[in-house]
Every structure is written in structure tokens, then in C-alpha cells.
Amino acid sequence: MAKAYYYRRKFDELEPNLKLLENLIKRNPQEYIRKRLKVIKALWEGESIASVKETYKVHPTQYNKWIKTIATLGVDEGLREIAKKMTINRERKLNEEQQRELRDILENKRPYDFGYVGNVFTGKILVDIIKNRFNKEVSDQTVYNLLKHMGYSYQKAHRDYEKADKEEQKKFGEELKKKYYRR
Numbered sequence: 001m002a003k004a005y006y007y008r009r010k011f012d013e014l015e016p017n018l019k020l021l022e023n024l025i026k027r028n029p030q031e032y033i034r035k036r037l038k039v040i041k042a043l044w045e046g047e048s049i050a051s052v053k054e055t056y057k058v059h060p061t062q063y064n065k066w067i068k069t070i071a072t073l074g075v076d077e078g079l080r081e082i083a084k085k086m087t088i089n090r091e092r093k094l095n096e097e098q099q100r101e102l103r104d105i106l107e108n109k110r111p112y113d114f115g116y117v118g119n120v121f122t123g124k125i126l127v128d129i130i131k132n133r134f135n136k137e138v139s140d141q142t143v144y145n146l147l148k149h150m151g152y153s154y155q156k157a158h159r160d161y162e163k164a165d166k167e168e169q170k171k172f173g174e175e176l177k178k179k180y181y182r183r
Contacts, residue, residue: 004064010071016044017075024083036082039063040070092149093142098134103150105129 018041025037035056042052043063052063070078094102111118111125114132123140130136130143138146144154 004060004067007064007068007071011043011067014070014075017079018044020076020079024079028083030085033083033085036062036066037079040066040079040082043067093136093138093146094130094134098136099146099150101133102126102130102146105133106152 021037021041021044025034025041028034028037035058039052039056039058040063042055043049047055049060049063052058053060066082069081072078073081092099106121111121114125114129116125116128123143126143126147127138127140130138147154
């Protein structure tokens with residue numbers, strides 16, 4: 001296993017692609033990605049490790065990892081790799097088949113079909129359905145995240161009121177005035 005200084009020497013021998021680096025810095029909205037790229041730029045511009053460590057508050061393990069990435073993949077591919085978002089590969093609470101079944105429930109059924117009162121699926125109702133149908137314990141926040149991942153958006157239920165009779169509204173308003181504004 002090669003040591004950090006080996007990759008640092010290999011990194012120093014590479015020809016920097018400052019145009020790509022600047023483009024990636026400008027294009028990325030995530031501050032943590034821009035910070036990585038700025039560290040690499042500072043090293044290519046000749047700043048010392050101590051200076052970079054102090055300026056960017058980056059642990060040597062981190063910038064050594066980025067240096068190794070560029071040294072092993074090459075400048076262009078390494079920079080693009082460093083500019084990728086961090087992802088955590090977690091197992092989903094529901095597998096693909098269960099998600100398809102949940103989508104079918106949302107699109108073709110109503111809470112009433114599962115013994116609930118009402119016509120709108122709530123987080124709590126979906127938590128219960130997932131528990132009963134798939135034998136999985138999930139929180140309502142997990143349900144909301146899952147729905148977002150599946151392309152749904154949260155929409156608050158609201159009442160649809162019938163059109164009011166203007167004469168009745170006027171009469172009601174006058175009665176209120178008489179009742180509360182007596183002189």
C-alpha cells in the first residue's frame with residue numbers, strides 16, 4: 001500500500017487543468033464540493049500544506065484522499081470524481097416491488113378501502129398501511145421522504161365550501177352587528 005507522500009509526489013508531477021477546475025468550482029452550488037476543489041487549486045498554485053490546512057480547515061486525511069484520487073485517476077477524471085456529491089448508499093425501507101405496490105395503493109385505492117375514515121392518505125395512515133401490508137416499522141417522516149423519492153409531493157387537504165348565498169351572508173352580518181354593536 002502506497003503512502004500519502006507517494007501520491008503527493010505523483011500529484012505534483014501532473015499538469016493541472018485549471019480551466020476545468022475553475023469551471024467545476026463555479027458550477028457546483030454545494031459549498032463542501034467547492035471547498036474540495038479550492039484546496040486542490042491552492043495546492044496546485046503552490047500553497048503549503050500548513051497554509052491549506054489553516055485556511056480551509058481541512059484534515060490531512062481528507063486532502064490526501066483527494067490527492068490520491070487525482071493521482072490515480074488522472075487530472076480530468078479525478079477532478080470530476082472529487083466534484084461528485086457525497087452519497088450514502090443505504091438500503092431503502094421498502095424494496096422496488098413494495099414501492100410499486102405502494103404506488104398502486106396511492107393511485108388506485110382510498111383510505112376507506114383499508115378501514116380508515118376519509119378520502120385522503122395521511123402520513124399516519126400510510127405508516128399503518130406499510131406496517132400491516134409489508135411488516136415494516138417506519139416513521140411518518142420516512143413515509144414523506146419515500147413519497148418524495150417516488151415523485152409525489154405533500155399536499156395539505158382543504159375543504160371545498162359550497163357557494164354562499166350573498167343575501168344570507170348579508171342578513172347574517174346585519175344580525176351580528178345588531179347583536180354585538182348595540183348602543
